[in-house]
Amino acid sequence: MRGDKTRQEILEAACELFIQNGFHATTTRQITEKINLVPGALYNHFSSKDVLFEAVLKEYHPWQKIPEALKEAKGSTIQEYIRDASAKLLKIWDQHxxxxxxxxxxxxxxxxxxLPVLFEETYTKISKIVEEAQSHEDGLKGVNMNLLYRAIVGLFFGYIMSDKAMVDIDSPFSEGGFDYFADTYLLGLFAQGNPKIAKEELGKS
Known part of the structure; x- marks a missing residue:
């Protein structure tokens, strides 16, 4: 429908301008001009710029991609599942x-x-996905959901601090260093209080 198409165009334009200028430095007029809409047309879809920003976060915030990565992840053990999920998530984040x-x-x-609302919504989604994965793989039944989400959010903040997210240059960190960090951080966190994982990872070193 035309209304849905216009709404999506507004979201895309707003996302681009918010990223470019910040929230407060972006005007609704700039958003509508970008997609050749009359200024008042935006309010047919969003009651305010704040509501529009909330919709942009719900659509485009990187946390929204976490369920997608976990749903596609494969692994018959916790270690394999974590590695595959983190690799897929980093690949998705690297696209944008x-x-x-x-x-x-x-x-x-x-x-x-x-962020608290986004956190809760994402947590609910990944809980259902991991429960589904656990029903098919006995080796995943030891996954602690709170620890898993803590690990992924930690991975996210590590990504923020990496050159991949902040600058577009080649560096040793962007050439595999972050993958090493992700692997070490995630598995190290899960090894806490889990002697089996700790022993297996120690044996590889």
Whole structure:
């Protein structure tokens, strides 16, 4: 439908401009001009710029890709599942690293106001996905959901600090160093309190 198409165009334009200029420095007029809409047309779809920003976060915040990566991840053990999920997630994030800035905008301009809701929504989605995976693989039944989400969010913040997310240059860190960090961080976290994983990982060193 035309209304849905226009709404999506507004979301895309707003996302691009928020990333480019920040929330407060972007006007609704700039957004509508970008897609050749009359200024008031935006309010047929979003009651305010704040509501529009919330919709942009719900559509484009990198956390929204976490369920997708976990759903596609394969592995008959916790280690295999974590490695595959993190590899897929990093690949997805690498497709649009600029979206990381949406998180930073919310932190800097809103004091992280929208993040708790995003956190809860994402947690609910990944809980269902992991439960489904556990029903097919006995080796995954030891996954602690709180620990898994803590690990993935930690991976996300590591990604924010990496050159991949912040600058477009070649560096030793972007040439495999971050993959090493991800692997070490995730498996190290899961080894805490799990003697079996700790012993297996120690045996590889």
């Amino acid at each position: 690293p600029e979206l990381i800035r949406l998180h930073l905008i919310d932190m800097l301009e809103f004091n992280g106001k929208h």
